[in-house]
Amino acid sequence: MSTSWPESAARDGRSTTGAPSPTPSPVPSGGSRSRGxxxxxxxxxxxxxxxxxxxxxxxxxxxxxxxxVSDVRGSLAQSGAVSAMTGIGTAVFGPMTGSFADRYGQRRVLLIGSGVNVAALVGFVLMTYSAVSIIWVAAVGFLVGASAPQVAPLSRTRLITHVTARTPADGRRDPLLSLVMSYESVADESAFVLGPVVIGLLATAFGAGAPLLAAGLIAAVFVVAFAFHRTAALPQHHEAAAGPVPAAARSLLRPRIMILPLGMFLVGAFFGSTLTALTLFMRDRGMELSTGIVYGGMSIGSVATAILIVFVPERLSLRTRWLLCAAIVLAASGALVAATSVVTVTVALACAGCGVGGVIVTLFVIAGRRTPQGRTATLMTTLACALVVGQALWTALGGSISQAHGSTAGFLLSAATAAALILAGLTNHWSERRRSADGAGNGL
Structure with a gap:
């Protein structure tokens, strides 16, 4: 298989933008310099x-x-279906974005994607408020998801590549990579759980269309700035001038790698089913536009856990962390089913966040260690897309169930999803334990 464009350009002494590539300068090993x-x-x-x-x-x-869609069209089932189409768009084009970034460089991929996304977001808002059929609204929703900027996995790829390229393969590199995974996991979790808080605040203050217009403004300004940041030109790796040949795309299809997107899909599914049940729960109390704010209660536990899990002793293997954190999610789901007030729901969401944050961190760390050579952006983008797809599809499923049977039934779906997350963790645990017994595993 041929070498990807950014890597081959770097080995020829060029950056991904065509400018001369600077000679990598290893990070000094002085003890006074912190990892940060x-x-x-x-x-x-x-x-x-x-x-x-x-x-x-x-x-x-x-x-x-x-x-x-729920606020303007008045149907939770329709809003769930449109959100599902948004997730399908991400599922179809998200991994392709990572693959294109691996091959052609991040800058051009981000610039094209952000332009399309801004236009799609504005069009979606206008069409939702108009009298057009919900089918056309869903079609534009698909385009919104397909063009959503994949900043999180591309940011993780940049950091991993810069650390790998500019630090020798010794004791100085591993602590930096650990810090990278910690930061990225906390940032991902904060964004995915605090994002709804921003939506709730903007929707309450300015109307239901304001959050998507704000998202378009962020894409037009900050995503473009991220595309032009100097880190978009990936440096040459230290290890060899010729560099390793990227692994074949089919290497991503191995079961021990595909179990990770499945786990992330189930995390997203928990988000989606919980969100729709919570939406109906809040609507019944006349507080629907504040759903995002209450949903943000999940961020309290999740962000704290995403930070603190870095300090968990290494003797507690990653596969065991997955199971323990998923068990916390399941227990919190039971509390959501039994909740009768906004306060108890908020507390239960915070507890669920503790488990969700731990699972997300663990999955990304495992992915960072199992990624085939030269496929970092592809796998990281796949994980991020799996989360969004799970959220979107279970938003649609949960919307139908909650609207037909009430919010308690929707929270029961969340509990079933948490149980499936445990089963996926058990599958990973047994397979890696068998690999360890055969001498091929490493405690993941």
Missing amino acids: RALLDLVGYGFFPLAFVSRLPFAMTVVGTLTL
Whole structure:
């Protein structure tokens, strides 16, 4: 298989933009330099706030379309179906975005995608408020999902590549990579759970269409700035001038890799089914536009867990962490089923967030260690898309179930999804334990 364009360009002494590629400068090993300072020196101080804000449009899309269609068209089932189409668009084109970025470079992919996404978001808002058929609204929703900027996986790819290229393969690299995975997991979780809070605040203050218009503005400004950031030109790797040949695309289809998108799909499914049940729960109390704010209660536990899980002793294997965190999600789902007030629902969501945050961190860390050579952006984008697709499809399913049988039935669907997440974790645990017994595993 041929070498991808950014990598071959770097080996020829060029960046992905055609400019001369600077000689990689290894991070000094002085003990006084913290890991955080070393990482900032690699990518610059402006990278992290830019990358975080730029991922918000992706995180706001599914909930924003659900909120708008539900408020304007008055049907939770229709809003769930439109959100599902948005997720399908992401499912179809999201992994292709990562593959194109691996091959042609991130800058051009982001610029094209952000332009299409801004136009699609504006068109979606206008069509939802018009009298056109819901079918056409769903079609534009598909385009919104297909063009959603894949900033999170591309940011993770940039950081991993810069650390790998500019630090030697010794004790200095692993701590930096660990910090990268910690930051990215916290940023992802914060964006995906805090995004609905932004939607709730904007919808309450300015109307249901305001969140999607704000997402379009962020894409037009911050995503474009992220595309032009100097880190978009991926550097040459340290290890060899010729560099390793990227693995074949079929290497991603191995069961021990595909179990990771399945796990992320189930996390998204939990988000989606919980969101629709919560929407009906809040509507019954006359507080529908505040759904996003209450849903943000999940961020309290999830962000804290995503930070603290980095300090969990390594003797607790990643496969075991997956199971423990999924068990927390299942227990919190039971509390959601029994909840009768907004306060108890918020507390249960915060508890669920503790488990969800741990699962997301664990899945991305495992993915970082199992990724085939040269396929980082593809796999990271696939994981992010799996989360959104699960959220979108279960938003549609949960919307139908909740509208027909009430919010309690919707929360029962969330509990069933959490149980499936445990089964996926058990499958991963048994397969990796068998690999370890055969001498091929590494405790993942």
